[in-house]
Amino acid sequence: MVMVLYDGSFEGWLTAVFEIYEYKLADVQFAQEHACNLSMFHSRHTVQTNAAKARRVWQSLVQRNSIDAANAVYHTFLSEQQGIDAVLLRYMQHAFKQQKPVETDYSHPSVITVIQTDRKVRREKHRMEAFIRFQLTGDGLYYAIAEPDYNVLPLISRHFEQRYADQRWVIYDGRRKYGIYYDLKQVSTVQMQFSQQVQASAIQQAYDENEQLYQQLWQRYFSSVNIKARKNTRLHLQHMPRRYWRYLPEKMPEGR
Known part of the structure; x- marks a missing residue:
């Protein structure tokens, strides 16, 4: 052997x-x-x-x-x-x-x-492209956290580079402890090691002052277009499994 x-x-x-x-x-x-x-x-x-x-x-x-x-x-x-x-x-x-x-x-x-x-x-890959939600930090960086089942960050970088070509952003894989960073010129891989507790508090402190307002507006918009009479929980979970909710602003308690 x-x-x-x-x-x-x-x-x-x-x-x-x-x-x-x-x-x-x-x-x-x-x-x-x-x-x-x-x-x-x-x-x-x-x-x-x-x-x-x-x-x-x-x-x-x-x-x-x-x-x-x-x-x-x-x-x-x-x-x-x-x-x-x-x-x-x-x-x-x-x-x-x-x-x-x-x-x-x-x-x-x-x-x-x-x-x-x-x-x-x-x-x-397609789910990550649909469910990634960026949040704006005080220094103008758009930041998103995800925990995909598979290592798909290399597959989604082109999609976000083309779609958000005019802004700096980073997508961090919380499971694999690395991210992809776009600096307005190219995408590169970055390594970041910190605990989830430190991660949550540090990012919260770095948010832009208007970010919480934007999240609340997004939550209200989501609620307004969600017609209760047509609610189909099974179909909703099929298209948006619960494991993705953790980093979706529309799934967080309003006023968080």
Whole structure:
């Protein structure tokens, strides 16, 4: 058994796939370097992320299948499900072995997993694009907190960059402790480590003086368009699951 250690990034994983073929590694397991616990029965292969190797694997997948298939692999990786890197390796091995595209080969277990997981991640992406609510801080920065089920911040950055191109903003993933920041020129990744208690108090103190008024107006607007006679709780929860309510101003008590 060979334990393949990589840095946890998608580029690092693509590099690992390249080196599995390069060094003819068999019977492999993946582990991220910071969370590795080797047993005495494992040998180790440490991967140094290499952009050129990663690009070759990506381009090969696109050429043999399609850009949609390659994107599905990327989305599946972002799901962060346990053991998904090994599932994706089997998908890649299957794809490289066949003489035709495998993205619709529903007889192969790894293909089915990728199709299903890709669909879930894309659904979460669209929900984040719909449910992100920015709040204005005193220094003119628009700030939003989210806790998506999957690591979709890399997938939503383009949407918000295009939609809010004239303002500085940051979207923080409270579950993964990092964010994406737009400085009016480009989007970059930022790391922020603090507890939820500190997070809540610090952001509240930094709000623009008019922010609470804006939130109250938004809450009243939401209440005014919500016709009680047509209330359908089941349908509402289907489109806006309760787990997203925590950071939605319209779901917070008025006057908060």
